[in-house]
Amino acid sequence: MSMHRPSGCPSCAEPLEEGDRFCGLCGYALTSSPPAASTDHPTIPIPPAPPAPAAPAPPVQAAPAGGYGSSAPAGSHGSVGAGEPAPGWGSVAAAAPTLVGDPADWATAPAPPAQHQPEHGQGPEQEPEPRPGAAGVPYPGHENPYGPETRHDRPGGDPADGHPGTPPGAPHENSHENPYENGYDGPPPSVAAPGGKTCVACRAGHVDTDGYCEHCGHAQPRERDHVEEELGSVAAVSDRGLRHHRNEDSFAVSATALPDGSAATVAIVCDGVSSASRPDEASAAAAAAANEALLEALPRGAHPQEAMHEAILAAAAAVNALAPEVPGAQNAPACTLVGAVVSGGLLTIGWVGDSRAYWVPDDRAALPRRLTEDDSWAAQMVAAGLMGEAEAYADVRAHAITGWLGADAYELEPHTAIFKPDHPGVVVVCTDGLWNYAEAAREMAQVLPPDAAVRPLHSAQVLVGHALDGGGHDNITVAVVPFATQTGGEPGAAPEPGPAAAPEPEVEARPQV
Secondary structure, eight states, X not given: OOTTSOSBOTTTOOBOOTTOOBOTTTOOBOOOSOOOOOOOOOSSOOOOOOOOOOOOOOXXXXXXXXXXXXXXXXTOOXXXXXXXXXXXXXXXXXXXXXXXXXXXXXXXXXXXXXXXXXXXXXXXXXXXXXXXXXXXXXXXXXXXXXXXXXXXXXXXXXXXXXXXXXXXXXXXXXXXXXXXXXXXXXXXXXXXXXXXXXXXTTSSSBBOTTSBBTTTOOBOOOTTSEEEEEETTEEEXXXXXSSOSSOOEEEEEEEEEOTTSOEEEEXXXXXXXXXXXXXXXXXXXXXXXXXXXXXXXXXXXXXXXXXXXXXXXXXXXXXXXXXXXXXXXXXXXXXXXXXXXXXXXXXXEEEESSOEEEEEESSTTSOOEEOOOOOBHHHHHHHTTSSOHHHHHHSTTTTOBSOOEETTOSSOOOEEEEEEOSSOEEEEEEOHHHHTTSOSHHHHHHHSOTTTTTOHXXXXXXXXXXXXXXXXOSOEEEEEEEEOOOOSOOOSSOOEEOGGGOSSTTOOOXXXX
């Protein structure tokens, strides 16, 4: 420092350096020499003040002497270049108007209101809180009283391009929760493309063709995991259950007109054999083929029992077609089938395997009946008199089927039966995924809602829910077909006595030959 100059400010005793023309603390003019060019480069660019002849400044109230060890007011840069006052300390630059007052009062200046926090929280790198006299950026949504708005979250402090009128740092329609983290790009890459299938788990990812979400990897429910259909007076529900990874059941419901103009209602239920290959394809092919065959035969006047027999053969051919062409191939696709046709006051049942049909009268005082006999090991033991029913069905081999549709099946023997109930009721056509939880006809009647004849879909939903509540160990499929008695003449076919006319409960209806 020059020996011809004082070592401290005459006004506040702030230590000075060689070349200082103003006190860095109180702004006291130390010389009347013309100001030199600015050499300071503050963080926020401020246009330099136009050169003007220096004049002695009036004395400013002295701040407590402290030298370099004392704390300088916020926003001070210490000593600045000759001729340029420190930003925020009485600068006359039009780009940064400031409040000028007693430096001692600045330490207690009120802070910006508490509402300055962004709506969704601040980013990881927060801007310092604006202070009087320091050029800065206000928090989103608040006016900056200290100068024009300058962006600090973009290089060069540029405003948000393409979003005129957006406050600095404020999130816009495409921004994330953090306004400083990728808040100006497009939608996140996980969002499903327009028209694509959206993941049911994360609700954002796109589902690939393999059935998995590209974002979270969640496997999507298959289309057949839960299926419901209601057609006039017939309804069916199929559910994957709680233990299987896919639904291997299938059904078909339909209606057609007979030659005399009366209606015929059809319900087909098939259960894929899990131990065989492609059981889901086998059940779907069988249900579709049987339904199509019945819709072709009934309108041209075929007898319902004969039409059912031919429909089962058509279903068997459709399943056989799925088998590999290699001679002697094992584990061919296979399934069971049970169907019901309500037409002309008659109830026709056909089946192969262990899927069942039950008759439940609308008058619950009448006795319900099971209309089918299982093609299973347990049923054979009981029919042969080798074991009692309770003992046979308690055996681990009880549910091993002895009849099915498939290329590796034994000689196919479709079962058909025809009945003429003398009072209204409903037919419950189902797979073992349901009847395992309501095996006896009385148990099925207790689970079936009383208004099943007028609300078949609701009744099918209730039955499926009963199986799910019981554990849902298998796929569950059930069709509910209402039957209304007719007062007309006797049909041409000779029916067996209706289920309700049987003298004893739980007597199985025998197939008509």
